[in-house]
Amino acid sequence: MMARTPAPSAPSATEHAVFLALADDTRRELLERLVRHGAISASALARDLPITRQAVGKHLDTLQRARLVRAHKTGREVRYEPQLAPLRHASTWMDGLARQWDDRLGRLASLAETGTVTPGDEPST
Amino acid sequence: MRDSIQREVVVKAPQERVWHVLTEPAQVARWFGQRAEFELREGAPARFRWDDYGWFSARIERVEPPTSFCFRWAEDPDRPLEDSPSTLVEFTLTANHDGTTTVRVVESGFARFPTERQRAAYEEHVDGWQLELDELVALIDALPEAATP
16 A cells, blocks of 8 residues: 555644743743752742742743643642643654655655655555 | 744755646645645635545645745644634745755744634733744753653
8 A cells, every 4th residue: 555645733732732831931931940940839930030929820820731830739838840741742743743744845856856756655646 | 943843855856847846736736635726826725635634724825936835724624724723834945056956844833822712711912932842842851860750
């Protein structure tokens, strides 16, 4: 059987959430801090940032919705812990998309150079 | 990494020939999906078919022979472009001195709201930002395994 043209791969809801959560400089900064320092409180996170503790809390909520951050309650203190799996997942998805484009461009090149698609790459119709 | 994918290939063929393969629907159907239907003009509706998935609606956004070709296409099959999240695909052809042609493709717009409801949920507007995922991933990869939860 001949190889099919790889079908388009739309980002899943999970990837969308990750991309959106990271679409903000402050949230990326917060996530980087959490990755560097491990689980810390929102107050500690906000300490040397030019934004309010409330704003930090709002950004942390968004990161939590994307499952990039998990809240842990220890006594009266809530610490935020970075969750890296969704980030890696999004990165893997982007890599897969890059490979799809490499395949498409490879077929385009083959068509332009020889007038045919390399055997095995011909999409079935 | 922005919220985009950029890839490039050097084709051992003249730019005009590459342009033909890039923009002629019958040719497009041989390297992008299994069927392609469109008129090569800016603003024209287009659709691409993957037999296993269905038709993907699109719109031709830019036609500047023989250097620039651009379309927006839906992420979800069998839905009008307006009713689906979509991404922008931009091709740029450059003629090289040795007679080859460089084809660059940029697909962008993955990090936008899938639905208006979700946009409302975020209560903010984030169009036009850049996603610097690679910096974050590099940071994470540099951490010792024990430090990554």
